[in-house]
Amino acid sequence: MDSSTPHSPQSSSSTQLQVQKTESEGPYRLLYCSGKGNKWGVVQELDKGVEPNVGDYDKRTALHLAACEGCTEIVLLLLEKGADVNSTDRWGRTPLSDARSVGHMEICKILEAHGGIDPVAVDSQTPCYQIHYTEVQLKGAILIGEGAYGEVYKVKWRGTEVAAKTIRSSIASNEQVRKAFLKELALWQKLRHPNIVQFLGVLKDSDRLIFLTEYLKNGSLYDILKKKGRLDSLTAVSYALDIARGMNYLHHHKPHAIVHRDLTPRNVLQDEAGRLKVTDFGLSKIAQEKDVYGYKMTGGTGSYRYMAPEVYRRESYGKSVDVFSFALIVHEMFQGRPSNSEEPPEHVADQRAYEDSRPPLASYLYPEPVRMLLKRCWHRNPDVRPKFEDIITELESILQSEQQKVGDGLCQTCGIL
Template identity: 25%
Template sequence: MYTLTRNMFIHPYFIMHFLFIMFLLPLLTFSYSLHAATSISVLAQGSSLFVEKKDHLVSPNRLFAAGFHEIGQNAYCFAIWFTQPMADGKLTLVWMANRDEPVNGKRSKFSLGKSGNLVLTDAGRRFWATDTKSNEPVQLKLLDSGNLVLTHMHNQSYVWQSFSSPTDTILPNQPFTKVTALTSSRSLTNFSSGYYKFYFDNDNVLKLRYNSDEISSIYFPRPWLLPWQAGRNPYTTRIFAMLDSKGRFTSTDDYNFNTSDNGKILQRRLTLDVDGNIRVYTLNKRGWSVSWQALSTTCAIHGICGPNSLCTYIPESGRTCACMHGYKAKNKSDSSLGCEPTFEFSKPPEHYDFIKIPFVEFYGFDSQRLYRSTLNECQKSCLDDSNCKGFQYTFNHDSKLFECFVKTLLYNGFYKGTPFNSYLKLPKTYVLSYNEKVDIESQLVCSTSEIELKRPYDKNSANGTLKFMLWFSSILGGIEVLCFLFFYYFTKTPSSTTTQAYLAIATGFKRFTYDEIVKVSRKFSEEIGRGGGGIVYKGKLSDNRVVAIKVLHDAIQGEAEFLAEMSTIGRINHMNLIETYGYCAEGNHRILVYEYMENGSLAQNLSGANKLGWHKRFEIAIGVAKGLAYLHEECLEWVLHCDVKPHNILLDANYNPKVADFGLSKLFHQDVKEDSAFSCIRGTRGYMAPEWVFNLPITSKVDVYSYGMVVLEMITGRSPTSDQGISYNEIVEKKRLVDWVKEKVHKAPENLTEIQIMEILDPMMIEEFENLQIKKLLCVAVQCVEEDKDVRPTMSEVVKMLRHSGND
């Protein structure tokens, strides 16, 4: 028996509160019954689901629900969604019946008629229907697969199913055929049909198409390639594709792939996102993480920034769209609308000139293609064409000739590198202002438009009894609130407790007090590691979870900044990244609490007794690559680790790797001495890319280089930091371990003999290795540690190479 007490006696408020609730209970129960949502498993003929009642169907496994879902202000769609809300409280939709024609929040219903027809109506007006008929009894039910099916009751054969008409998502084991297609949503908040389509084209090949009111173009596979050049097979009579329950996608055109977590039966979905990219998401606790995506170069997606704009991708900040000189944004809240000129193209040719935009390509819309052209000839062709907006002047390495492409529209512009150069046609006054001082053009942001449905209807006369009950309940509810405020005023807890609870919600973690940290760590009695960022102690929470506690001794920024960075880390969720449980930000204390890894760091396991055989090392290499690929390309905020090394790779009880300290580079204070030779450098000697030393632009390729050094250390057993008596510059420039490996493999790992492999391999595991795997891993590592960052692969490319190492 539980008794509410305060200072050893029952508070009078609780007695009053109890009597008050007992008085209200019958009234509130009756009022609630008028509006409570009803969950049913089957919709019978002649029955309906009503928008006001929030009726919905549920699957037997309770994983999916189908019913009215609010997609805007007073705008509803009949949809299917995952019943479990995500961490942000939102539901994940997988299908919609009326995405382009939402219905009202009143007097709308979804009915199964006596004739066997499913109809969605709004105040009697039909908005959507299956147009099905059946002379036999039928029923509607939602299956465990997420498929909404209209079935005959006697033999359970399908009359209609939602799997045959997907919107932007297909679920595991859902057939994708010639007559089905995925269409993206208009924006993250507007679920109506967007500009992107995923479908089987007339040549039986899966394609991605951008289709706006003005233009239409295919961008995947690369449109200039023939099907077999893109690895596709158009010669098939059976047109079919499917994502199975273990994360494997197969298609009759030979477009096949595996998710990064394939082999396990997990909850996944394949979605055509609003940015035109196909991604597979895996449900991990209460969040979706990307386990595969079709395009890693997001700026290559057609129409992503609209006309007359440039797309730029930076790993730290993601994709941005910016108008070119002389152009302005059509709508600053919707990047897909692009930009429009601030001048007219109606003047004679002599009033125009050109500005050069290096390394930029505008794909498509060529009115002329001139071979053996000079720059002057190309300029003249554009000036003589009143419809010309610019031109592209490119050196063709195959023909060894310059080519000119005259453009009537400027779409799909992004920085592609050499040998692409574009020239923008502008009035001479604009060219002059550009040459004097290049303006910083306005940037565009993703669309945040939201549907608002205003559809007036004649109101029915309200029921007098219901009105009275609603008013009466409202008045009594107000009295209840006043009583609660009165009680809170006299019994409120200190404000710090409330603040802690609020901050815990905002960051997604538990906020510990410093006293709690001292207690959990038993006064910091058991140190389990230390590094440049801080000291790590072992601890135990009240629920008996063993944790690692990292005390950051250099994190001296303000509490608000620290909490902002913790919020960023809280949105990062991947099986190969360490999971953070909580934090402490009290006074000058900045402490992280995260999961404890039973087998310590990779560094400890490489330098200690022989615990890591070849197979474990290879799986660790793949797992670390997956974690870094997620940080670089897949999580909501792109993050550079900047300190990839064996000490920051932790191993759980099964030796599964998890990358740690991926957020600490953002948590450390950047106040450094001006006379420091490496004032901007982050990382650990021996694992750092040359860009840090030579003051080159820092991109995600610095992590790729560090990853390559870690892999070389795993293969050879030699640490790149083991050289003594050598300056830091000498270590970075000579790259002793790298040079030694390259000398052994002669830059051709795939041709290594078994004797050469044994010379390179860590002596502690010579008895167990697989030739194909070690050759592939060596090849990947050598590519990763190239001095030229542009030659290094991305981490997602590394994952793909390792997954196809001959044993998959």
């Protein structure tokens, strides 16, 4: 990612578009609070006039998220406020489908008492939903990328464009590793959040290990930065919030937190609504733990560039490794390219691990609150790094400040002030 395209001045029309985009923060905050079980936040958004049935790009509503996360109090509140008990997402799942798939039986009873139905009852209870290969049009598949584990193709499943991710034969041929991947993918199926990529299923009777996810045609954050260069503050902070919310959801997963371990711009995709979604979370731990096939997760993938020092030093580590990677991604959005992009990724990781090297934070590029946040996020001591729930709170405040700056600029441009 060597793009160093300078950030061009924005016209008032483009600025207006940004304001319109960020004004949709309200509905997304309702979804976020519902999935987190934040009753005060849900009430606050509903009192603002946000519709209880508002959905994200996947048509997932607040009731979907609350049901999936076992937030009984939020489910009751949303139903009381007129939430549609049988709203269906892009994949035909209702809130009852989600509650049943993860075993929240109390919520299932509540939804059923309100007339809830589960149109995908069989699929939702399958440990790892298997899709017969005849349902997928593999002929004419278009190669759209290459990830750490194999190629990614655009195919059609039931008439819908989806992404088919192949696992390299050198990995999938090992039965122990294959089972580990399938176990991790079964976990993916239970996850529902506006800021994580939706898993759809594994191809049955396939010679190779292939799984399907939703297809996001806008590509990755890597693609966006390569094309546009550095982003304006408002967009960068909004994108950072999307990533932080997705990661916070994974880190709070029960009964075990999901640590991404390989959070990079290539593993953050953008949907048609302009929102970012995290993908390929949790899979790298299989490659790290099952080294019997001689495959190295970081080799040639560029992951070294976003790797926390403790991981590079092969020390024990926890969820804060994702916070470190997140900080480098946010830095890159403001900068337009990775720091030390001319140096080999492994050399950069080595300097960060053993010389405590960190990217520069020029004051003319980074708002002061962002600079302070990044310094804490990539702190050498993992225990000092903030949790994503705290990062979200700070970013929401920073976003409001950036929106105010844009609004003031618009008023001046229009001659109101």
